[in-house]
Amino acid sequence: MxxxxxxxxxxxxxxxxxxxxxxxxxxxxxxxxxxxxxxxxxxxxxxxxxxxxxxxxxxxxxxxxxxxxxxxxxxxxxxxxxxxxxxxxxxxxxxxxxxxxxxxxxxxxxxxxxxxxxxxxxxxxxxxxxxxxxxxxxxxxxxxxxxxxxxxxxxxxxxxxxxxxxxxxxxxxxxxxxxxxxxxxxxxxxxxxxxxxxxxxxxxxxxxxxxxxxxxxxxxxxxxxxxxxxxxxxxxxxxxxxxxxxxxxxxxxxxxxxxxxxxxxxxxxxxxxxxxxxxxxxxxxxxxxxxxxxxxxxxxxxxxxxxxxxxxxxxxxxxxxxxxxxxxxxxxxxxxxxxxxxxxxxxxxxxxxxxxxxxxxxxxxxxxxxxxxxxAPESTVADRPWFSYHGQSGASSEHLAIIDKGWKLVVNGPHLTSVKQLRSGSNQVHLFHLEQDLNETTNLKEQRPKKVNQLARQLIEHRALQPKDAVPPYGIGQAGFIPPPLWKLDPNEPEAIVGGYEAAEPK
Structure with a gap:
């Protein structure tokens, strides 16, 4: 029942x-x-x-x-x-x-x-x-x-x-x-x-x-x-x-x-x-x-x-x-x-x-x-990593994080494609032990380089899920846009696009 x-x-x-x-x-x-x-x-x-x-x-x-x-x-x-x-x-x-x-x-x-x-x-x-x-x-x-x-x-x-x-x-x-x-x-x-x-x-x-x-x-x-x-x-x-x-x-x-x-x-x-x-x-x-x-x-x-x-x-x-x-x-x-x-x-x-x-x-x-x-609030759940990501400004400035087994790695900077990239200095790297430091006050990246590498590999795999036709960075396509009257959509034409541009959309 x-x-x-x-x-x-x-x-x-x-x-x-x-x-x-x-x-x-x-x-x-x-x-x-x-x-x-x-x-x-x-x-x-x-x-x-x-x-x-x-x-x-x-x-x-x-x-x-x-x-x-x-x-x-x-x-x-x-x-x-x-x-x-x-x-x-x-x-x-x-x-x-x-x-x-x-x-x-x-x-x-x-x-x-x-x-x-x-x-x-x-x-x-x-x-x-x-x-x-x-x-x-x-x-x-x-x-x-x-x-x-x-x-x-x-x-x-x-x-x-x-x-x-x-x-x-x-x-x-x-x-x-x-x-x-x-x-x-x-x-x-x-x-x-x-x-x-x-x-x-x-x-x-x-x-x-x-x-x-x-x-x-x-x-x-x-x-x-x-x-x-x-x-x-x-x-x-x-x-x-x-x-x-x-x-x-x-x-x-x-x-x-x-x-x-x-x-x-x-x-x-x-x-x-x-x-x-x-x-x-x-x-x-x-x-x-x-x-x-x-x-x-x-x-x-x-x-x-x-x-x-x-x-x-x-x-x-x-x-x-x-x-x-x-x-x-x-x-x-x-x-x-x-x-x-x-x-x-x-x-x-x-x-x-x-x-x-x-x-x-x-x-x-x-x-x-x-x-x-x-x-039962004291219950546990299946162990899983938790991922966060955005790249609203484009590939030169992305934000990635993973929480896994009490640790959190944050990587900010250019699109992360390899662990070696972290050693180049192009990205900001933060490693926190959230079980002891939930407010992220102490960066442990120098003390735990193996943990950084392990979590970074997981981040790279997650970031690779993004398809080529993903939503573009925020500013692309803004110039010359004209909203449709009353932002009105026609349910009889579900594929028809509304709104337009004063000039050709910039490449």
Whole structure:
């Protein structure tokens, strides 16, 4: 008999307690044919954007996040939850359970002018959940996985409802990117007005209430744009959460607005949780919350005490706040130090929904099923290396890292192709013993050269996975680009490209 987890499953981060529960979860995954859709949990994944490690109330009381804090208090905290060092790759890995370097989505984000998207050959999380009985699958907020052809639209990638924006870094008030309005319901442009964070939360809230009336379970994905730049917040939010009266300099001003953006997002999360409560299904709802990468480097202390920031592969760029709540099955107030992250959501959620990834895709899945950790936080998982990579500026400046058996190697510089290259001085090399130095304060590369070489070989092998047709470095193709009117896509022409250039695109 498939375990009844409830119709509501909100994703924040894994939270389960007890070996009995682990056995039940395992049984659920192996008997999916016995399950009725109403027995399956609803799933809600809440994703913040550029939220620093030290930018949540449970890490730093300067930031007011009572609703995020409540998720931590009532669920399980994932202390070592890792993501990609920037936006699009994290989203791509979460959607597929695979390192995005495998299908060309790791090097850089997808900017407005890029004719690129999550390959349609990939099998996404909502597509898998559809097969497992999730009839309602909505996404609210920032997509950022392809926007210039309809084949990359969320409704072409497994979702049944979309409300939000295609691009990142939109204006929070006029809802535009590159001067052109980017706000949609489905494929249609929407003329609704308001502050983007509020609109996202309100749309998700309304959809949850409606979807809960169905006998089928739902999957609700809420990728907020906040607190990503531009730094914009309503005046009342700035007054409530920050202070502009005594700040000096642009970065300090932006930091106060950043606090207000986080506070306003937390209010929206509160409304989403209230909507779940109103359906009467909160006990059987898993909520998974995390950030897509660490905070930016120019805002003081937002990743403290971690080293580095967004666009680096130090801990401050890739280790983020994360938690999971499931009141009926997970004991409140637990935490785990198991290394896990964005690629693990898909295999974990598929298992809880009663499926097996091997039945749903022929592609290798890099993530692992975390249900044992959710059931018993002291559990261990299969030993595996954890990889991080980006090369947004091009092959002359790439960032690679591997965490394996308590060690971490970071290599920054030109594309790494051989261990000998490390001896040339062209790359910056850092070796940390994370089991004793989680904040990366002591570089041990000179003391442990064999360990450096061993980990470097693994990094080279991982970097070699990137296909030749991967997303280009960030700046290529920007000159002369003209956005399409209202960033509109035609679902009847899924392969047609939208937007153009004033002149030929530079080679």
């Amino acid at each position: 498939l375990l009844r987890i409830g119709r509501t499953f909100v994703i924040l981060i894994g939270l389960l307690s007890g070996n009995v529960l682990a056995d039940e979860l395992s049984s659920a995954g192996s008997n999916k044919s016995d399950a009725a859709p109403s027995q399956l949990p609803n799933i809600v994944v809440i994703l913040a954007d550029d939220l620093g490690w030290n930018s949540v109330g449970y890490h730093n009381k300067e930031f007011q996040t009572p609703h995020i804090d409540s998720l931590v208090a009532s669920g399980i905290t994932l202390n070592r939850f890792y993501v990609a060092p920037m936006c699009s790759p994290t989203r791509a890995g979460m959607m597929t359970g695979r390192y995005p370097i495998r299908f060309g989505c790791a090097r850089a984000v997808i900017p407005p002018y890029r004719d690129f998207g999550l390959p349609t050959s990939e099998v996404t999380l909502p597509e898998m959940l559809s097969i497992l009985g999730y009839e309602n699958r909505g996404v609210f907020g920032k997509w950022h996985l392809g926007h210039r052809r309809a084949k990359w639209h969320p409704l072409s990638q497994g979702f049944t409802y979309f409300h939000g924006h295609y691009n990142g870094a939109i204006d929070y008030f006029d809802l535009s990117r590159d001067g052109v309005r980017d706000w949609h319901v489905g494929y249609d442009s929407s003329d609704e007005m308001g502050y983007a964070t509020d609109l996202i939360a309100d749309a998700a809230t309304k959809w949850i209430r409606q979807s809960a009336t169905s006998d089928a379970p739902y999957f609700c994905y809420v990728p907020f744009n906040a607190p990503h730049s531009p730094y914009q917040a309503p005046d009342d939010a700035v007054e409530l959460y920050g202070s502009l009266s005594e700040v000096n300099g642009r970065d300090e001003k932006h930091r106060e607005i950043y606090k207000a953006m986080i506070g306003r997002m937390d209010e929206g999360i509160g409304r989403i949780l209230q909507a779940v409560d109103a359906t009467g299904e909160s006990d059987n709802t898993i909520v998974w919350f995390f950030s897509d990468n660490g905070g930016v480097g120019n805002l003081r202390g937002i990743n403290k005490p971690l080293k580095g920031s967004k666009l680096t592969v130090f801990e401050g760029g890739i280790r983020v706040p994360a938690c999971v709540r499931w009141p009926e099955k997970i004991k409140a107030g637990q935490s785990t130090d198991v290394v896990c992250g964005y690629i693990d959501l898909l295999p974990t959620l598929v298992a809880i929904a009663g499926g097996q990834c091997t039945d749903l895709t022929e592609k290798p899945i890099d993530g692992i099923d975390l249900t044992s950790v959710l059931a």
